[in-house]
Structures are given as C-alpha cells and as structure tokens.
Amino acid sequence: MWHGNIKIAVDFSENTSTELLPTTSGMIERCPRFRILVIGKVGVGKSSLIDHVFGVGTNTTVAHNQPGEADIDREFISSHNDKFVLHDSKGFEPGEEDNLNLVRDFINRRSAMPDLKDKLHAVWLCFQIPFAGGRFLETGAEKFLTWKRDGILGDIPVIVVLTKYDKLVDDIELNLDDSTDGLSDEAFKKLVKDNADMEIHDNCIGPLERSAGSDIPHATISTEAGYKETLASLIQLTEKHVSKHSTPEAAVMTSIAQRVHSGLKVETLIKVGKTRYWKALRSGPSFKNCQMWDCLDVLHTDIVEVWNFRDPHKYLRSQEFRKLILDMVDGTQVGPIADPDKTVTTRFSMVGTVASVLAGPAAPIVVPIVAGVVFGAWVYDVYQTSDVVLQRFMAYIAHLALVLRTLFIVSESQELTRRAIKLAVEFYLASPMCGEVVIRIQDHIRQLKVLERRDSDILNKIEEVVQFYKIDEAEMSKLREKLHGHLVDESW
Structure with a gap:
C-alpha cells in the first residue's frame, strides 16, 4: 500500500522467535557483585574469614596487614571469585575518632548511590572473643553500634562477627577440672560448648546488646578445621538480613558469592527457578516456539550460575558436561513413564555401589558419553507440554542441581577439573538418591490428574526433590581424599 511517496508494508506472519535469557542474567546485570564492608582490628582474622567464606584462597583479598593502611574506598575483587x-x-582504636567518622560517611555515601550495584549490601563488624576478662567493646565500637541502633547508619545490615571461637573452646578444655574424667566424648563436648556459650553471653552478648539493642544480629565463628558450620551460619544470617533490608537481587547475589553453605545455594536456585522458567514447564508460555535444547540451556545456565564454582575453563558450561546430564535423563526416562516395580538405577551401565566409586587407585574415570557429543533427537524438538517432556525437564533440573551440590562439597572452592566433575557425577549416579529422585518425579507425574495440574504443583515437587538429597559426610570425606590425592586432570 502506498501513501504519497511512502510504501507501507504490513506483515501479518506470526513471530516464531522467542528470546530466552537466563533469569540470573538480569539479576547479575542489576547487581553483579555482593558488596560488603568488613571492619576489624589487625589480627582479628578478617583475611581468613573472607578467604574461607568466599573461597578465594589464602590472603588474596585483604592484602594490607599493618595498621593504618586500610583504604575503605578501595574495591578488592578476587580473580578466584568475582x-x-x-x-x-581497620577497627575503632581507643581515642581515634577519624576512622569512626570515615566509616559512617562511607556507609551513608554508599547508601545514597542510585544504582544497586554501587550500594553497600552488608557490614561485618569483627571482634575477637576476649579472654580472661578482657574488654570486649572499645568506646569507638560502642559509638558505632549506638549509631546503628539510633538509625544514623540507615538500614544497612550490620552483623557482629565474634572470631576465633576455637581458641575459647581450647581454653575451656584446658581449664576443666578432673571431675570431667568419667564423661563420654559426647558429654564432654557438650559441656565445653555450654561453658563457651555462657562465656560469650556474659562477656560479649551482654555488652553488645547494651550498646546496639537486643535485635543486633551476631555470629560466633572460627575458620579452623571442624568449625565450617559456624561460617555457614554467618552467611545464612547475612543473607537473611540482606533479603530483609535490600532487594531480591542483592539477596540472591549474597548467596551466589558465598562458597560455604550448600543448603543456601539450593534455596537460592529454587528461588531463581521459581521466578520464571520453572513455572513455564507446565504452561509453556516462556518456551513457546523454542527448541527444547534452548529451554534446557537457560535452565542449565541459571543453576550453574547460582553455584558459582571456580571454573575458569567453563567446564560446567561445556557441551560435554551437558551431555552427561542428558545421559542421566535419557538413561532413566526415555519414552513412557518407567515401570515403578523395576529398579531405576539398574538402567545405568556404569552404576555400582558407592564403595566401588571410592575404592582403588586413581584410574581414569569413565562415564557414558557419546564421542563427538551427539545429543538425543528429542532436544531438537519444539517445546510442547506433555507428561514425557515435563518428566524430562524436572529430571534435568534435579540431576544437575544434585550433581553440583555433590561437586560443591567435594571441590571445597578449588579450581574445577574435569576429573572432579566426573567423580561427582559418578558418585551421584552410584548413590541410591539418583534412582529415588527419578521415582519421586515419576510418581508425581502419574498421580497428577489432567484438571488438577497447576504450575505450583510442579514447582513444589521440584523443590521437594532437590532439597531431599542428603550427602553422608563420611562418604564425602573419602571422596575428597580420592580427589585431592590425585590432582592431575584428565580428558572428558
């Protein structure tokens, strides 16, 4: 159609292209990093704390170890965890007002910044647990906490971190009298813990609440071996308060950044999944006109992003690793729903017992992967909602999340190798949990009635299956030993 000298063309054809973007990409664009201020005197253990919680290796972040060198405006970003x-x-020394005012001004300046990526998301105020009646709070720290209580520092979460808990425990153990000789190991540990908790309450929590009020969040931690759960509790507490006082993106990034709490990772990937694409598995609007491989790609990317492994070679995003996960799905769920009376895991050609995975020398790990990375034909089909498709997608999400949870615990923030990935895959496949996950998904699909299918049912079942998996710590210790004893990598 012409209008004057202008030709107007109207296209009534259907737009068959739908752009799929990972949910995490938008979140990371708005908040690419968890931004934290750590305050504490030299020797309180800040470097060790950061290294362990964020998995960046020894002394790769806080490089200044002498008083007076801290530059609060300097941004430390580790190449091991960006x-x-x-x-x-530095901490608040007696008689020094300059640093106290500097910290207050920095917090208020960051709070006033318009973009979430530039705002401060949390503050860790670190104190070493005092011994032998030593003073806990200096005047400057008391004033800072009073400012927080009175709202002068705004709503930025301030978490008090009581460090070197292990030293308090050791001190109490050494000073217990002979009356404990007849106690069992379990009773002795409980007695020590109760005494330590009492000392912390009397010497730390009491003074803390008098300055900051009863609702000041605090955590008691140690970075020594055997105290990892204290670091997990700290990051969980931090994420809780960031979630309360900041945006969902900042809370998600708090969890993505940390590398000590696998349970928090699981909670976050469920939160991310429920935001968009997991809801589309049943209704399909986000996946309309898309090949199933493209749908799997965004699901895979979101899950891998949340776990935030130290993976410079991007092995977890490789075609080979994706093929391993697809093999799990196809190995148990090709075609119609499987017969529930048959043992699902027997269909894996390489499945054995967990003991066989952990035994023997460091022979190359062989997992079933087709040469040339040839994917099943179904991944190239256009997405359509059906029982088989729904079952496959739910299985893909669950298998991937649980393999990565195994890998997270085993790798301990080390740089990923293909050997470590394959070992985690083999361990998970050989575990009874793998078959149980499939059975639970199949039972759920079978029990759904056509008129009762709701997106919420699918979301709840995925959440249940992913959170169901528990890893035996003794087996994990053996698996770590097997991995770390043989650091040489191998091919896919």
Missing part, C-alpha cells in the same frame, strides 16, 4: 567486592576498614 561475585563479591570487598571494602576493608
């Missing part, structure tokens, strides 16, 4: 940015401040 999902957090650290600001460091």
Whole structure:
C-alpha cells in the first residue's frame, strides 16, 4: 500500500522467535557483585574469614596487614571469585575518632548511590572473643553500634562477627577440672560448648546488646578445621538480613558469592527457578516456539550460575558436561513413564555401589558419553507440554542441581577439573538418591490428574526433590581424599 511517496508494508506472519535469557542474567546485570564492608582490628582474622567464606584462597583479598593502611574506598575483587567486592576498614582504636567518622560517611555515601550495584549490601563488624576478662567493646565500637541502633547508619545490615571461637573452646578444655574424667566424648563436648556459650553471653552478648539493642544480629565463628558450620551460619544470617533490608537481587547475589553453605545455594536456585522458567514447564508460555535444547540451556545456565564454582575453563558450561546430564535423563526416562516395580538405577551401565566409586587407585574415570557429543533427537524438538517432556525437564533440573551440590562439597572452592566433575557425577549416579529422585518425579507425574495440574504443583515437587538429597559426610570425606590425592586432570 502506498501513501504519497511512502510504501507501507504490513506483515501479518506470526513471530516464531522467542528470546530466552537466563533469569540470573538480569539479576547479575542489576547487581553483579555482593558488596560488603568488613571492619576489624589487625589480627582479628578478617583475611581468613573472607578467604574461607568466599573461597578465594589464602590472603588474596585483604592484602594490607599493618595498621593504618586500610583504604575503605578501595574495591578488592578476587580473580578466584568475582561475585563479591570487598571494602576493608581497620577497627575503632581507643581515642581515634577519624576512622569512626570515615566509616559512617562511607556507609551513608554508599547508601545514597542510585544504582544497586554501587550500594553497600552488608557490614561485618569483627571482634575477637576476649579472654580472661578482657574488654570486649572499645568506646569507638560502642559509638558505632549506638549509631546503628539510633538509625544514623540507615538500614544497612550490620552483623557482629565474634572470631576465633576455637581458641575459647581450647581454653575451656584446658581449664576443666578432673571431675570431667568419667564423661563420654559426647558429654564432654557438650559441656565445653555450654561453658563457651555462657562465656560469650556474659562477656560479649551482654555488652553488645547494651550498646546496639537486643535485635543486633551476631555470629560466633572460627575458620579452623571442624568449625565450617559456624561460617555457614554467618552467611545464612547475612543473607537473611540482606533479603530483609535490600532487594531480591542483592539477596540472591549474597548467596551466589558465598562458597560455604550448600543448603543456601539450593534455596537460592529454587528461588531463581521459581521466578520464571520453572513455572513455564507446565504452561509453556516462556518456551513457546523454542527448541527444547534452548529451554534446557537457560535452565542449565541459571543453576550453574547460582553455584558459582571456580571454573575458569567453563567446564560446567561445556557441551560435554551437558551431555552427561542428558545421559542421566535419557538413561532413566526415555519414552513412557518407567515401570515403578523395576529398579531405576539398574538402567545405568556404569552404576555400582558407592564403595566401588571410592575404592582403588586413581584410574581414569569413565562415564557414558557419546564421542563427538551427539545429543538425543528429542532436544531438537519444539517445546510442547506433555507428561514425557515435563518428566524430562524436572529430571534435568534435579540431576544437575544434585550433581553440583555433590561437586560443591567435594571441590571445597578449588579450581574445577574435569576429573572432579566426573567423580561427582559418578558418585551421584552410584548413590541410591539418583534412582529415588527419578521415582519421586515419576510418581508425581502419574498421580497428577489432567484438571488438577497447576504450575505450583510442579514447582513444589521440584523443590521437594532437590532439597531431599542428603550427602553422608563420611562418604564425602573419602571422596575428597580420592580427589585431592590425585590432582592431575584428565580428558572428558
């Protein structure tokens, strides 16, 4: 159609192209890093704390170890974990007002910044647990906490971190009298813990609440071996308060950045999944006119992003690793729903017992992967909602999340190798959990009635299956030993 000298063309054809973007990409664009300020005197254990919680290796972040060198405006970003940015401040020394005012001004300045990526998301105020009646709070720290209580520092979460808990435990053990000789190991440990908790309450929590009020969040931690759960509790507490006082993106990034709490990772990937694509598995609007491989790609990317492994070679995003996960799905769920009376895991050609995975020398790990990375034909089909498709997608999400949870615990923030990935895959496949996951998904699909199918049912079942998996710590210790004893990598 012509209008004057202008030709107008109207296209009534259907747009068959739908762009699929990972949910995490938008979140990371708005908040690419968890931004934290850590305050504490030299020797309190800040470097060790950061290294362990964020998995960046020894002394790779807080490089200044002498008083007076901390520059609060300097951004520390580790090449081993670029999902957090650290600001460091020395503690509040007696008689010094300059640093106290500097910290207050920095917090208020960051709070006023318009973009979420530039705002401060949390503050860790670190104190070493005092011994032998030593003073806990200096005047400057008391004033800072009073400012927080009175709202002068705004709503930025301030978490008090009581460090070197292990030293308090050791001190109590050494000073217990002979009356404990007849106690069992379990009773002795409980007695020590109760005494330590009492000392912390009397010497730390009491003074803390008098300055900051009863609702000041606090955590008691140690970075020594055997105390990892204290670090997990700290990051969980931090994420809780970031979620309360900041945006969902900042809370998600808090969890993505940390590398000590696998349960928090699981909770976060469920939160991310429920935001968009998991809801589309049943209704399909987000996946309309898309090949199933493209749908799997965004699901895979979101899950891998949340776990935030130290993976410079991007092995977890490789075609080979994706093929391993697809093999799990196809190995148990090709075609119609499987016969529930048959043992699902027997269909894996390489499945054995967990003991066989952990035994023997460091022979190459062989998992079933087709040469040339040839994918099943079904992944190239256009997405359509059906029982088989729904079952496959739910299985893909569950298998991937649980393999990565195994890998997270085993790798301990080390740089990923293909051997470590394959070992985690083999361990998970050989575990009874793998078959149980499939059975639970199949039972759920079978029990759904056509008129009762709701997106919420699918979301709840995926959440249940992913959170169901528990890893035996003794087996994990053996698996770590097997992995770390043979650091040489191998091909896919």
